[in-house]
Amino acid sequence: MSVIVGITGASGSVLAMNTVDELLRRNVATTVVCSNSARLVWEDELGVPFNETLVEWQENPNFNFYSANDMRAPIASGTHPTKAMVVVPASMNTIASIAHGITSHLVHRAADVCLKERRRLVLVPRETPLNSTHLENMLTLSRMGAVILPPEPAFYLKPQSVDDIVRFIVSRIIVALDLDEALPEEFRYEDKES
Numbered sequence: 001m002s003v004i005v006g007i008t009g010a011s012g013s014v015l016a017m018n019t020v021d022e023l024l025r026r027n028v029a030t031t032v033v034c035s036n037s038a039r040l041v042w043e044d045e046l047g048v049p050f051n052e053t054l055v056e057w058q059e060n061p062n063f064n065f066y067s068a069n070d071m072r073a074p075i076a077s078g079t080h081p082t083k084a085m086v087v088v089p090a091s092m093n094t095i096a097s098i099a100h101g102i103t104s105h106l107v108h109r110a111a112d113v114c115l116k117e118r119r120r121l122v123l124v125p126r127e128t129p130l131n132s133t134h135l136e137n138m139l140t141l142s143r144m145g146a147v148i149l150p151p152e153p154a155f156y157l158k159p160q161s162v163d164d165i166v167r168f169i170v171s172r173i174i175v176a177l178d179l180d181e182a183l184p185e186e187f188r189y190e191d192k193e194s
């Protein structure tokens, strides 16, 4: 069973890239679906077209990809077994859509399926500041069982670089997906104190 990674058009493409890289490094079957807006942000933030990274991922036998318009993809149906899904980064548009069952593209539909099938759904929302609609939508999703995992740095770990922060967030995602029981020691508060 694969883990689905939905990528949407919020800031933080680097989080999506590193999450997929980490899943593949662990030999986890990984299915990616990326919204059209995510492709724009990807190129803006990472300086490479999404398709260039996609071609590299496609060399890995554990990797699978569906277009955001492909509503006939297996992951659009609850009958297709999947282990869990993460949406990283999750735009406020996507948060609103999933919260209200609006499935305008495959990221939304796959997340909707996870909720109805009571499968693990991890959402990494990115926006600041947040208005009341954003907050209410996230509360709705949390009450439906989704894990809301904002990509916030752990300043107490004294990150030295963006890469340190990204590795911490990706580790958090891996635990939230139930692929690891606990964070690695380097990311635990108590270990920093000793």
Ligand SMILES: Cc1cc2nc3c(=O)[nH]c(=O)nc-3n(C[C@H](O)[C@H](O)[C@H](O)COP(=O)(O)O)c2cc1C
Residues within 6 Å of the ligand: 007, 008, 009, 010, 011, 035, 036, 037, 038, 040, 041, 044, 090, 091, 092, 093, 094, 105, 126, 127
């Ligand atoms: C460079 C760029 C950065 C963006 N950053 C954010 C963001 O951090 N959070 C957000 O909610 N929307 C952000 N947006 C707006 C979303 O891309 C837009 O709402 C889009 O409709 C989201 O569509 P999707 O949810 O289908 O990916 C950004 C757009 C661009 C072009």
